Amino acid sequence: DIVMTQSPLSLPVSPGEPASIYCRSSQSLLHSNGYNYLSWYLQKPGKSPQLLIYFNSNRASGVTDRFSGSGSGTDFTLKISRVEAEDVGVYYCMQGLQSPYTFGQGTKLEIK
Amino acid sequence: EVQLVQSGAEVRNPGESLKISCKGSGYSFTTYWIGWVRQMPGKGLEWMGIIYPGDSDTRYSPSFQGQVTISADKSINTAYLQWISLKASDTAMYYCARPRCSAGSCQYIDFWGQGTLVTVSS
Numbered sequence A: 001d002i003v004m005t006q007s008p009l010s011l012p013v014s015p016g017e018p019a020s021i022y023c024r025s026s027q028s029l030l031h032s033n034g035y036n037y038l039s040w041y042l043q044k045p046g047k048s049p050q051l052l053i054y055f056n057s058n059r060a061s062g063v064t065d066r067f068s069g070s071g072s073g074t075d076f077t078l079k080i081s082r083v084e085a086e087d088v089g090v091y092y093c094m095q096g097l098q099s100p101y102t103f104g105q106g107t108k109l110e111i112k
Numbered sequence B: 001e002v003q004l005v006q007s008g009a010e011v012r013n014p015g016e017s018l019k020i021s022c023k024g025s026g027y028s029f030t031t032y033w034i035g036w037v038r039q040m041p042g043k044g045l046e047w048m049g050i051i052y053p054g055d056s057d058t059r060y061s062p063s064f065q066g067q068v069t070i071s072a073d074k075s076i077n078t079a080y081l082q083w084i085s086l087k088a089s090d091t092a093m094y095y096c097a098r099p100r101c102s103a104g105s106c107q108y109i110d111f112w113g114q115g116t117l118v119t120v121s122s
Helices: none
Strands: A004-007 A010-013 A017-024 A038-043 A051-053 A067-072 A075-080 A091-095 A108-111 B003-006 B011-014 B018-027 B033-038 B045-052 B057-060 B069-074 B078-083 B091-100 B106-111 B114-122
Touching: A004 A091, A010 A017, A017 A038, A017 A091, A017 A108, A038 A067, A038 B106, A051 A067, A051 B106, A067 B057, A075 A091, A091 B033, B003 B091, B003 B106, B011 B018, B018 B033, B018 B091, B018 B114, B033 B069, B033 B078, B033 B106, B045 B069, B057 B069
Parallel strands: A010 A108, B011 B114
Antiparallel strands: A004 A017, A017 A075, A038 A051, A038 A091, A067 A075, A091 A108, B003 B018, B018 B078, B033 B045, B033 B091, B045 B057, B069 B078, B091 B106, B091 B114
16 A cells, blocks of 8 residues: 655644645655646544645645645645635645555644 | 535444445536545544446455445435444544546545544444
8 A cells, every 4th residue: 555644743833824744655656647646635623624736736626826735756745825724624645546545644733 | 516415423333234325416426436435533534445326336445345335326326335234443434525536546536525423332
């Protein structure tokens, strides 16, 4: 199985400050078609996960441009340009290259 | 608008059976895969398996193969997750989800249900 490792696991951030979450995969997620099969999700407290980013850097419909994804191969980053109170929750990365599809452990973002 | 609406919370005793459901609407149910994701209390997300309602092709993650059954009734746009004999360790939130799949892999999940909490306790 492809192992997904996120860091940090806890991320306290002041409002208006930037934040970065890292995700490393045990195998390259770069498909032969040139896309990285890496997606990001946010699970707000008491809610279902929601898609933020797919194919490493494409924002899902309705997602604010404060969120951006970057990286390639085995190392990926989710960046929030200016954290707002509504961004609190647990962020997960997921690989969609190889079954079984696997998630990172999650990064809990909280407001300082 | 795409919606995945799941059945309500369930409480069962160990050894009992259970079938939970997920009804899709707002899209062509038979032409998208649909699957299930487990979240144990205070833990992360685990991919369980998927089904293609158009032909009932079903794929399980190895950890869940033989432990659960995924099925679908395309006449009523509903997918199911079933247990024959529940264990306490099956206590979790179960999300149905619509993955976007092509060319042999499922790249990401674009829609999620609201979750069904299953509690197994004597």
